[in-house]
Amino acid sequence: MTQYHPLTEPEAIEFARTIPNLFQPGADLVSREIGDGNLNLVFHIQDRHSSASVILKQALPYAKVVGESWPLTLDRARIESEVLQLQGKLCPTLVPSVYTYVPHLSLTVMEDLSDHMIMRKGLMEGNQYPLFADHISTFLAHTLYYTSDLGMNQQDKKWQVKQFINPELCKITEDLIFDDPYTNSPNNSFEEAIRDEAEALWSDSQLHLEVARLRHGFLTNAQALLHGDLHTGSIFITAQSTKVIDPEFAYYGPMGFDIGAVVGNLLLNFAGQEGLSETDEKRAEFRQYLLETIREVWTGFEVKFRSLWSSHSTDRISRTPGFQDMYLKQLLQDTFGYAGCKMVRRVVGLAHVADLDKIADTASRERAQRIALAIGKALIKHNRQAASIDELLDIAKATIS
Amino acid sequence: MTQYHPLTEPEAIEFARTIPNLFQPGADLVSREIGDGNLNLVFHIQDRHSSASVILKQALPYAKVVGESWPLTLDRARIESEVLQLQGKLCPTLVPSVYTYVPHLSLTVMEDLSDHMIMRKGLMEGNQYPLFADHISTFLAHTLYYTSDLGMNQQDKKWQVKQFINPELCKITEDLIFDDPYTNSPNNSFEEAIRDEAEALWSDSQLHLEVARLRHGFLTNAQALLHGDLHTGSIFITAQSTKVIDPEFAYYGPMGFDIGAVVGNLLLNFAGQEGLSETDEKRAEFRQYLLETIREVWTGFEVKFRSLWSSHSTDRISRTPGFQDMYLKQLLQDTFGYAGCKMVRRVVGLAHVADLDKIADTASRERAQRIALAIGKALIKHNRQAASIDELLDIAKATIS
Numbered sequence: 001m002t003q004y005h006p007l008t009e010p011e012a013i014e015f016a017r018t019i020p021n022l023f024q025p026g027a028d029l030v031s032r033e034i035g036d037g038n039l040n041l042v043f044h045i046q047d048r049h050s051s052a053s054v055i056l057k058q059a060l061p062y063a064k065v066v067g068e069s070w071p072l073t074l075d076r077a078r079i080e081s082e083v084l085q086l087q088g089k090l091c092p093t094l095v096p097s098v099y100t101y102v103p104h105l106s107l108t109v110m111e112d113l114s115d116h117m118i119m120r121k122g123l124m125e126g127n128q129y130p131l132f133a134d135h136i137s138t139f140l141a142h143t144l145y146y147t148s149d150l151g152m153n154q155q156d157k158k159w160q161v162k163q164f165i166n167p168e169l170c171k172i173t174e175d176l177i178f179d180d181p182y183t184n185s186p187n188n189s190f191e192e193a194i195r196d197e198a199e200a201l202w203s204d205s206q207l208h209l210e211v212a213r214l215r216h217g218f219l220t221n222a223q224a225l226l227h228g229d230l231h232t233g234s235i236f237i238t239a240q241s242t243k244v245i246d247p248e249f250a251y252y253g254p255m256g257f258d259i260g261a262v263v264g265n266l267l268l269n270f271a272g273q274e275g276l277s278e279t280d281e282k283r284a285e286f287r288q289y290l291l292e293t294i295r296e297v298w299t300g301f302e303v304k305f306r307s308l309w310s311s312h313s314t315d316r317i318s319r320t321p322g323f324q325d326m327y328l329k330q331l332l333q334d335t336f337g338y339a340g341c342k343m344v345r346r347v348v349g350l351a352h353v354a355d356l357d358k359i360a361d362t363a364s365r366e367r368a369q370r371i372a373l374a375i376g377k378a379l380i381k382h383n384r385q386a387a388s389i390d391e392l393l394d395i396a397k398a399t400i401s
Numbered sequence: 402m403t404q405y406h407p408l409t410e411p412e413a414i415e416f417a418r419t420i421p422n423l424f425q426p427g428a429d430l431v432s433r434e435i436g437d438g439n440l441n442l443v444f445h446i447q448d449r450h451s452s453a454s455v456i457l458k459q460a461l462p463y464a465k466v467v468g469e470s471w472p473l474t475l476d477r478a479r480i481e482s483e484v485l486q487l488q489g490k491l492c493p494t495l496v497p498s499v500y501t502y503v504p505h506l507s508l509t510v511m512e513d514l515s516d517h518m519i520m521r522k523g524l525m526e527g528n529q530y531p532l533f534a535d536h537i538s539t540f541l542a543h544t545l546y547y548t549s550d551l552g553m554n555q556q557d558k559k560w561q562v563k564q565f566i567n568p569e570l571c572k573i574t575e576d577l578i579f580d581d582p583y584t585n586s587p588n589n590s591f592e593e594a595i596r597d598e599a600e601a602l603w604s605d606s607q608l609h610l611e612v613a614r615l616r617h618g619f620l621t622n623a624q625a626l627l628h629g630d631l632h633t634g635s636i637f638i639t640a641q642s643t644k645v646i647d648p649e650f651a652y653y654g655p656m657g658f659d660i661g662a663v664v665g666n667l668l669l670n671f672a673g674q675e676g677l678s679e680t681d682e683k684r685a686e687f688r689q690y691l692l693e694t695i696r697e698v699w700t701g702f703e704v705k706f707r708s709l710w711s712s713h714s715t716d717r718i719s720r721t722p723g724f725q726d727m728y729l730k731q732l733l734q735d736t737f738g739y740a741g742c743k744m745v746r747r748v749v750g751l752a753h754v755a756d757l758d759k760i761a762d763t764a765s766r767e768r769a770q771r772i773a774l775a776i777g778k779a780l781i782k783h784n785r786q787a788a789s790i791d792e793l794l795d796i797a798k799a800t801i802s
Contacts, residue, residue, distance in 0.1 A: 149620045154575060155568035157620075162566040167556035174555060179718060205722055212721040216728075219550040219558075222623050317580060320613040321606055327617075 004061075004074065004104055009033060012043040012056050019099060019109060023052050039063050039072065039248075044114060053112040055096070058105060059248075063172075073168045076248040077106035082163070083225065083247040084110070090142045094135060095244050096236075113243050116236035123232060123269045124355060126276070126286060133293050135242035136235070136262055137300030144255045145308045147225035150318050161222050166251040169228065170218075173249065177341050178215035181349045182208055190348040193366045197373050198348045210380045214337045222252035230261040231342070231353070232269070256334020262297055263335060264342030264376070266290050267396055268355045271343075271372035275359025287400070291393045298335065298389040302328060329387070336386040340379030347372050374399040405462075405475065405505055410434060413444040413457050420500060420510060424453050440464050440473065440649075445515065454513040456497070459506060460649075464573075474569045477649040478507035483564065484626065484648040485511070491543045495536060496645050497637075514644050517637035524633060524670045525756060527677070527687065534694050536643035537636070537663055538701030545656045546709045548626035551719050562623050567652040570629065571619075574650065578742050579616035582750045583609055591749040594767045598774050599749045611781045615738045623653035631662040632743070632754070633670070657735020663698055664736060665743030667691050668776050668797055669756045672744075675769035676760025688801070692794045699736065699790040703729060730788070737787040741780030748773050775800040 007015065009031040016022070016029060023029060028048040035042035040060055046053040059077035062069050081101035088095050096111040122129065145151040147160065180187045183202055190198045201207065227234070228249030236243040270290045273283050309324055318324075346353045347369045356372060359365035378395045386392070408416065410432040417432075418424060429449040436443035441461055447454040460478035463470050482502035489496050497512040523530065546552040548561065581588045584603055591599045602608065628635070629650030637644040671691045674684045710725055719725075747754045748770045757773060760766035779796045787793070 149617070154620055155572050158566050158568040158571065161623075162563050165559050165563040167559040170559065171556050183717065208718075208721045209723045209727070212718050212724040213727065215718055216550070216724075219555055220624050221621055223621050316584065317609075317613050317616055320609045322610045323613040323617075326610070326614065 002104065004106060006041055006060060007043070007056070007058055007105070007107070009043065013045060015107075016043075016045040016054055016056065016109075019054065022054055022099075023047055024050070027052070044112065046112075053114065054099070055110050055112050056107060057110065058107045074106040076166070076169055077101075077108060078103065079164060079166055079169075079250055080246070080248040081108040083227075083250040084108070086147070086225070087139075087143050087227075087244070087247070090146050091139050094139045094242060113236045113245070116238050116241060116243060118233055119235040119237040119242075120232040120265070120269070120354060122237055123266075123290075124272070124358065126278075128286075128289050129237055129239065129242075129293075131240065132237065132242055133296030133300055136244075137297050137304055139242070139244055140255075140259055140262070140297075140301045141304035141308060143227070144224040144258065145305055145312075147252075148223055148255070150309055150313055150315065154315075160225060161252045164225055164251050166228075166249070169249045170251055173228070174215065174218065176350050177345045178211060178218065181345045182211055187350045188348055189350055189352065191366070191369070193362070194347070194369050194373070197370060201344065201348060201373075201377075204377070207377060207380055210337060210383060211341065214334075214341055214380070214383070217254045217334065218257060221254040224252065224255050226250060226253045226255070226258045227261075228253070228258070230258045231265040232262075233265075233353075254334050254338070256331050256336075257338045259298070259301060259331065259335040260338030260340075261342050263294050263392070264339035264379075265353070266294050266297075267339065267375050268343055268346055268353050268372055270396055271368045271375065271399075272353075272355035272359065274368035274371060275356075275361060275364040291396060295389055295393060298332070298392075302332075305331075332389065333383050333386045336379045336392060337383030339392070340376040340381075340383065343372050343376030343379070347376070371399045403505065405507060407442055407461060408444070408457070408459055408506070408508070410444065413442075414446060416508075417444075417446040417455055417457060417510075420455065423455055423500075424448055425451070428453070445513065447513075454515065455500070456511050456513050457508060458511065459508045475507040477567070477570055478502075478509060479504065480565060480567055480570075480651055481647070481649040482509040484628075484651040485509070487548070487626070488540075488544050488628075488645070488648070491547050492540050495540045495643060514637045514646070517639050517642060517644060519634055520636040520638040520643075521633040521666070521670070521755060523638055524667075524691075525673070525759065527679075529687075529690050530638055530640065530643070530694075532641065533638065533643055534697030534701055537645075538698050538705055540643070540645055541656075541660055541663070541698075541702045542705035542709060544628070545625040545659065546706055546713075548653075549624055549656070551710055551714055551716065555716075561626065562653045565626055565652050567629075567650070570650045571652055574629070575616065575619065577751050578746045579612055579619065582746045583612055588751045589749055590751055590753065592767070592770070594763070595748070595770050595774070598771060602745065602749060602774075602778075605778070608778060608781055611738065611784060612742065615735075615742055615781070615784070618655045618735065619658060622655040625653065625656045627651060627654045627656070627659045628662075629654070629659070631659045633663075633666040634754075655735050655739070657732050657737075658739045660699070660702060660732065660736040661739025661741075662743050664695050664793070665740035665777070665780075666754070666756075667695050667698075668740065669744055669747055669754050669773055671797055672769045672773035672776065672800075673754075673756035673760065675772060676757075676762060676765040692797060696790055696794060699733070699793075703733075706732075733790065734784050734787045737780045737793060738784030740793070741777040741782075741784065744773050744777030745781070748777070772800045 013029045013031050032044045034044050041058040043056040059074050061074055063072040084095055084098045096113055099109040101108050149157055227247045234246045270287050273287050356368050375396050414430045414432050433445045435445050442459040444457040460475050462475055464473040485496055485499045497514055500510040502509050550558055628648045635647045671688050674688050757769050776797050
């Protein structure tokens with residue numbers, strides 16, 4: 001195993017045996033490949049006779065999306081493992097532990113989180129996660145603050161920018177989020193029922209101007225080390241625990257992009273409630289839960305971020321009166337804008353979300369998609385005027401009233 | 402010469418002989434070390450019997466400023482030579498030609514520009530340069546446009562950001578421009594006569610908020626590959642020719658920082674006219690020339706930048722109606738802000754400019770310094786409201802009326 005090649009399951013098992021202090025010698029190990037096969041191999045390796053287990057995640061040198069295959073840098077595996085370790089220092093309980101990284105195999109060996117569920121699935125099953133807002137707002141506040149010029153030495157930060165230059169993965173975001181949905185691109189994918197909505201996106205000049213601005217921020221604003229793909233499919237969750245996974249899109253960008261990803265994906269589930277065969281009352285209750293969660297994510301983030309800033313910062317200039325308020329206002333506005341972009345692309349762009357696509361009833365699915373688009377567009381158009389998270393909740397509520 | 406060491410003059414001459422196609426074999430070469438000795442050795446090597454000559458610029462592993470000495474990365478020589486070559490491709494007539502770079506000696510071999518004069522000196526001698534505004538606005542438009550996400554592939558740009566990470570030189574800017582002048586720092590240096598002005602800077606909270614914002618832009622806004630130190634001492638000039646030199650501070654930052662450097666330094670000379678033993682009429686005329694030059698620098702930049710954008714850009718999103726106007730408005734505002742920062746620090750900070758300091762008459766010097774500070778502060782405070790370059794000229798004129 002001295003040269004890169006995709007591991008077979010027997011090889012993965014043999015490799016797992018070599019990890020110190022994990023399995024007993026001669027343990028009866030079994031492997032299950034649980035990756036989606038598009039970007040990575042993910043081996044879940046378990047001892048049949050004990051609770052010991054581990055995850056081996058190996059990057060593949062290509063990406064497969066809707067049948068297409070294109071080469072994709074293996075360097076993303078280095079980035080992912082280094083980011084996980086960095087985030088692990090900043091919020092140890094909120095990411096999987098990395099045991100080791102094997103550069104020549106692009107292989108990260110990490111904690112098994114099989115007792116957790118992908119959050120998107122959990123929300124689709126109607127689960128509520130009362131601790132989630134507290135957890136994710138801690139994750140956002142700590143990872144964004146401590147990797148920014150506010151929370152670390154400004155020169156060290158520049159070396160870190162260099163460490164996490166990630167052009168290939170950024171290009172996927174730039175194309176799929178900020179470009180394709182707003183033009184008649186062959187990458188787009190939407191149902192004929194909402195063709196009117198898709199075509200309206202292609203000619204909405206007010207929307208285009210805001211998206212051009214937000215894309216420019218994504219391209220230039222090296223504010224903090226982002227997760228870069230923080231949707232509810234990148235979050236493992238239980239009632240007690242939240243773990244953020246898969247930071248292969250990590251790079252230095254605008255903080256609001258990560259916060260907006262969380263908010264936008266909660267709102268996609270909000271739209272998706274249209275499809276559940278629940279009573280109106282139950283549906284309204286779950287939507288209320290989602291909106292309250294969004295409010296707590298933002299307010300929790302703001303309180304924690306301000307607290308880190310006020311208590312930790314040794315940077316004299318960042319303590320300038322008024323600067324913190326100005327900074328947080330910009331973050332809120334960016335959060336509106338990027339949340340909106342994240343929503344729009346999940347309805348008409350290449351990659352969709354199950355919250356909407358898995359709605360079986362055609363009419364309900366169409367309603368849900370129209371709600372998601374209505375919220376997304378309104379957030380994008382309102383982004384530069386936003387002054388309070390309440391405005392975001394009002395925008396969401398207005399689409400279902 | 403296999404290991405780094407500061408060259409002696411005989412070594413510089415021997416090295417110069419090895420440059421292909423420059424000197425005749427056995428040429429009678431003479432070397433003059435013309436660097437200021439603070440950061441670099443600069444050998445001017447000339448054939449006594451022909452017009453052939455060359456510049457050898459070697460970085461020293463330390464910086465000396467007012468007697469202090471601290472270590473400084475030699476990597477800045479790589480950055481400088483690579484930036485000169487890149488700028489040479491974008492505007493070949495506006496930078497010295499680089500013949501070669503010798504990594505292990507941190508040595509750049511380049512075109513001799515001894516027939517040019519440092520522009521700051523030229524302005525102090527009362528020279529007018531009718532072609533300067535056209536030249537420098539071309540330099541600004543081409544170097545900033547073609548290194549930005551507008552003028553190059555967005556993925557290649559990210560690799561270029563990585564290539565020009567420059568923490569040590571950026572720290573000098575961050576400290577001397579955005580920090581020290583606004584607090585009672587031991588690095589500051591100002592005359593007792595203007596202590597009232599210096600102390601006022603330390604407690605001006607409106608100013609501090611704007612400077613914190615502008616510094617944040619410098620720290621995070623990876624908009625284009627900047628020269629990074631584009632004052633009139635980094636410009637070699639004749640009536641016909643303009644050459645921008647010394648880009649060792651180059652890094653990816655806000656475009657307005659470079660444009661503001663040019664504008665701010667022209668305004669420092671504007672303030673410095675106070676000290677010339679000219680008639681009021683002559684002084685007014687030169688000041689008018691400087692203001693007209695500033696106007697032409699901005700309008701020339703704007704016209705050329707918009708023209709490149711409209712004719713060259715293959716990026717669909719950047720053609721979104723309204724985006725170009727919004728972008729240029731922000732550049733103008735940044736230009737106001739950074740021009741102001743560049744001025745303030747040259748009066749009360751560590752490194753001054755001869756335009757002010759060389760004024761022999763004490764009262765005139767004090768008046769000039771107060772004018773420079775008045776313009777600088779007004780530009781910083783007005784930056785977010787700026788809508789036209791005329792406002793900048795009005796601010797300057799108001800300080801002498």
